[in-house]
Amino acid sequence: MAKQIILLSLVALSCAFLAFASDPSPLQDFCVADPASSARVNGLACKKPASVGANDFSFSGLHLAGNTSNPNGSRVTPVTVAQLPGLNTLGISMVRIDYAPWGINPPHTHPRATEILTVIEGSLQVGFVTSNPENSLITKTLQKGDVFVFPVGLVHFQRNVGTKNAVAIAALSSQNPGVITIANAVFGSKPGISSDILAKAFQVEKSVVEQLQAKF
Template sequence: MANMLFLITSLMMVSFFMFDKIVAYDPHPLQDICVADLNSTVRVNGLPCKDPSTVKADDFFFSGMDKPGNTTNPIGATFAPVNVRQVPGANTLGLTVARLDFAAGGYLPPHYHPRASEFLMILEGSMEVGMVVPSLGYRLLNKTLNKGDAFVVPVGLVHYQRNKASDGKKTVAFAALNSQNPGLTVLANSVFGANPEISGDLLAEAFRLDAKTVEGLQALRPQ
């Protein structure tokens, strides 16, 4: 049953990126394959191709999506992407997938992907997902997803995920993003964790906070 669910999930994710009406945010590939040369020092928008004569099946293979992530961290969750760094054969294909694991109460804080839309599917447990739509007056659209449910987050929209389960059960989900480098911007880190710091006076005024609160938030930034 688990293998069948995994197969269905994989097929759905592949189909998501093959529909004619789905537009990837990366350029279309100009050749059948362009296996990334991860050792090249050349910097382009993507990665240079290695010699086609050296291509092998393992360049398109990854093993480990079935392995749970370590959720013993402050947010009780992990986001484990699989992209061109793990699968060099994915270079130029405009695709990243990820496994998400959440302990009970675990969450991914408000964030956005500047270069990709996200297709999310629940494989185990349940999850609350919410996104903010600026064109609707910054309206929050949120939904509780259960096993087999899916949700799509458009490119650039702030969103979050969390496991609200009161029974202590974990959540496992898979995500597909239509860019080989979707980006991940966490709002709190961008605003209060900027290096060098954004002026505390400005942040206090912008967020209607007192100076000490701003200082406390900036002190929490990742080192």
């Protein structure tokens, strides 16, 4: 009997940890974010319900193409809690991604969210890399209407493999998924990571690292 109780306790703890693997569930109908509040919470403080209106739950602009005139040839238009206060505590958000021909959304991670992406126009090569030690690349070329999922925390990317502009819509399992672009984080940190460390990590000459850091 004691062993059964211990086993059930372990299962309960496991379920509890799984339940909190993403944003916690809301305990009320809504909690529209109040960015003016000075309260420090894991998320954003709530507006008074009496001051909430339909505009707090609405966002306009995803029909507009993003400007892809940048080195990556892509533009992400986010709809997170920062743009749509009504998302606060709901555990979801979304983005529109525009790609110029052969443009990329460079390797990056979302530390707080799984992402599911749908191709709206064009063709995209997408992929993610599994964790150590395998570091296996899972990749596929998607066409209009295809869907692909990127597991939470894993490095992933997209590339337009067509000669015309491409568009995707992605949903994420957090009101504020965060994004860590690998190249920016490694070579563009402030202050910079020591070039000696990066040269050893990437097994290249120190001068190569310094050239890369200068670009960021």
